[in-house]
Structure formats: structure tokens, C-alpha cells
Amino acid sequence: MPSLQPCPCGGKNFDACCGRFISGAEVPRTAEELMRSRYTAYVQRNEPYLQATWHSSTRPTEPVIDQNDKLQWLGLEVKSALRLRQRKAESAPDEDFVEFVARYRIDGRGHRLHEISRFKKEAKDGIARWFYVDGTFPDQ
Numbered sequence: 001m002p003s004l005q006p007c008p009c010g011g012k013n014f015d016a017c018c019g020r021f022i023s024g025a026e027v028p029r030t031a032e033e034l035m036r037s038r039y040t041a042y043v044q045r046n047e048p049y050l051q052a053t054w055h056s057s058t059r060p061t062e063p064v065i066d067q068n069d070k071l072q073w074l075g076l077e078v079k080s081a082l083r084l085r086q087r088k089a090e091s092a093p094d095e096d097f098v099e100f101v102a103r104y105r106i107d108g109r110g111h112r113l114h115e116i117s118r119f120k121k122e123a124k125d126g127i128a129r130w131f132y133v134d135g136t137f138p139d140q
Contacts, residue, residue: 008043009036009076022049027129031096031119032078034130039102043073055120055131074103074110094121096130099138114139 004013011017018040020026021033028034034053041049047065054060079099095118102113115135121128 007036008040008073011036014040022046027127031117031121031130032098034119034132035098035100035117036076036078038132039073039076039100042102053130053132055122055133058132058134070107072105074105076103077101095119096121112139113137 006012007014007017007019009018018037021028021037022041022044028037038050038053040046041053042065045065045067047063050064051059077100079101097116097118099116100114102115104111104113115137117135118133119130120133121130123129
């Protein structure tokens, strides 16, 4: 029976939103779907999914999640910005950018991560898949 719990990325239903990607039942069709599912994987502390969706050219060799940290993810906002639409028009169809703000708390103190993530689409196992490459931080 499907779960009716909300998705951490903001979707109404986890199974119909990011759950289908994290379980491997489906592959994200867009860079935004991949970004949302990666945020959900961070909330769940799902290291294998994060590593599998990270582009091989930039994938860290060390774990990206410390299971002992006191980090709590609070919410995700996907931004729509003119500069991204312009950048998208100039980029190749196998590259995309997603701007987002993720809020989190560490030891009771609130923070925000504002990132413009870059994604590449490549064939893997005969299927076109999106991979996270890297990001820039406009607030810095």
C-alpha cells in the first residue's frame, strides 16, 4: 500500500514524488526532479543515492553525510530566475541548472543554503540519466 506521507522536497506524497526515484523504480526525467530527490536523500541521510547521482568527474571519495551530526533539514524552495532561463537557452540539451534555497538547523541555529546546481545528462546502462556535477553559491 502506498505511503501518504508528504515528500521532504515539498511534494504532497513521497511515493509519487521523490520516493519513486530513490527506490530505483523510475529515473528523474529533469534536472529539477533529480535535485529534489537529492535534497530528499540528504534529509533521509541516504548516502548511496547521493553517490549514485553524483557525476563521476566530481563525486567525492569520502562520505558526504556524517551520521552523527546534529543537522536537521527544514525545507526546500526551488527558485525560478531569468538568469537561469537565459543560461539554459545558451547551454547544451545535456546540461541544466537549478537554483534553490534549502533551510536547515544545526544545534538549534537556523541556516540557509542558496545554490545554483549544475547537472549533466549522460547515458548509463542504456538510459539517459541526470547527474549532479557541482554548484555555485550566489549569496557568497
